[in-house]
Amino acid sequence: MRDEPRRVVQHGYDDVAESYLADRPTDGADVAVLRDLMARLAPDARVLDAGCGAGVPVTRLLTEAGPNIIGLDFSAGQLSLARARVPDADLVQGDLAALPFRPQQFDAVVSFYAIIHVPRRDHPAIFNECHRILRPGGLALLCLGTNDLPEDHDPTSWLGTPMYWSHYDAATNLELLDHAHLDVVADHRVPDPMGHRGHLFALAIRR
Ligand SMILES: C[S@@+](CC[C@H](N)C(=O)[O-])C[C@H]1O[C@@H](n2cnc3c(N)ncnc32)[C@H](O)[C@@H]1O
Numbered sequence: 001m002r003d004e005p006r007r008v009v010q011h012g013y014d015d016v017a018e019s020y021l022a023d024r025p026t027d028g029a030d031v032a033v034l035r036d037l038m039a040r041l042a043p044d045a046r047v048l049d050a051g052c053g054a055g056v057p058v059t060r061l062l063t064e065a066g067p068n069i070i071g072l073d074f075s076a077g078q079l080s081l082a083r084a085r086v087p088d089a090d091l092v093q094g095d096l097a098a099l100p101f102r103p104q105q106f107d108a109v110v111s112f113y114a115i116i117h118v119p120r121r122d123h124p125a126i127f128n129e130c131h132r133i134l135r136p137g138g139l140a141l142l143c144l145g146t147n148d149l150p151e152d153h154d155p156t157s158w159l160g161t162p163m164y165w166s167h168y169d170a171a172t173n174l175e176l177l178d179h180a181h182l183d184v185v186a187d188h189r190v191p192d193p194m195g196h197r198g199h200l201f202a203l204a205i206r207r
Helices: 004-022 029-039 058-065 076-087 122-135 170-179
Strands: 046-049 068-074 090-093 106-111 134-144 147-160 161-167 182-192 199-206
Touching: 004 147, 004 161, 029 058, 029 106, 029 134, 029 182, 029 199, 046 058, 058 068, 058 076, 068 076, 076 090, 076 134, 090 199, 122 134, 122 147, 122 161, 122 182, 134 170, 170 182
Parallel strands: 046 068, 046 106, 068 090, 106 134
Antiparallel strands: 134 199, 147 161, 182 199
């Protein structure tokens, strides 16, 4: 990832961690998609929540179902909230595009509303990282864009802090997942829990 968008997003979430958490619904259609994934996992599945934020609701639901849950985020502010709210998860500071884990260590990876904050030229690298850390047959549940958005630099309206978004349209995302050897078995259009444009949630099996 190039430095400027990364800095904007990382500092942005440090700044708005509390207000994002206060506004984040915990029972929307995205949670239903997560529960679908969880129903496919063994109780001792090792699961990564990539871009976990404050860990609510996604990391927390995962830890309620099993003991081997890892959350990763690059915002220290978000991780600090997550530590208090999801004490049973292992929490790691790191970047989606360079996951600090050995190959084939996970049964599943989920990523909610995080990849859309990374410049889209780096999305193939993120998909490759998901493939690398998953065991063969492991599952990826990834929240991606539905429309073509090369870059959006928003100076103020995201909870009052500068923010950055970038993503491909749904068809391109599905193609890129296939190129990364992630076989899509379900794709859902899910409304944004905070009232923004909807998202593509792709469930894929690692080849
Ligand atoms: C909109 S929040 C979503 C948090 C949580 N997944 C949820 O569902 O509420 C996006 C999170 O992704 C993290 N993030 C964005 N880009 C990242 C990157 N390149 N590496 C690690 N974390 C990143 C941000 O710090 C932020 O905590």
